[in-house]
Amino acid sequence: MQVGATMELLRPLLADITADGLSLVGEVTAEELGLTEEDAVLPGPLAVSLDLTNIEGLVAVTGVLEGTIVRECVRCLKEYEDPLAFSVRAAFIQEPKSAPRHPKRIDPRKGRAEVVEAESEEESDDQYHYQGNQLELAPMLREHVILSAPMQPLCSDDCVGLCAQCGKDLNEGPCQCAEEPTIPTFRVVQSMKHKTGGSSAS
């Protein structure tokens, strides 16, 4: 168990975040970020470099995350390693001490649902809460890694994908079904060019 440096990196104490700020630099693994294999596959740790500033209880976090992530190409369905590098921006505010864990309680006398503050958890994508005197950076970083996934990951921009009919990976060469419709017309054009070229030369 590697408790120590990494745990402190992901759980900085509020007292250590001064007005001048706190810099956190180190490496974190998928496990430490709480990433499961379904979220993201990381062949190695991610390099984290974060700057934290505390302005009257509002902690602003900026920085970068870099490493390698394994993605699946949408065209050929192969897994490939993709460089991962993105900037992190988040704000942490202290969770109100009396924040109710169960926001919707029905008061039978009033006959309607009391919608209390906890709905504000969804107020902003990059706003997080901390409790007590310590920040939990792992859930925020985990979310950033998941959101970094492109809608259409491609192993390469010119990946030609699989044949829709036989399923062969066309990056490895043409399949039988592809030959028939395209190549004959191409040959005709080529042989015509060849004829005119040949006649002028002789």
Ligand SMILES: [Zn+2]
């Ligand atoms: Zn591909």
Ligand SMILES: [Zn+2]
């Ligand atoms: Zn085919």
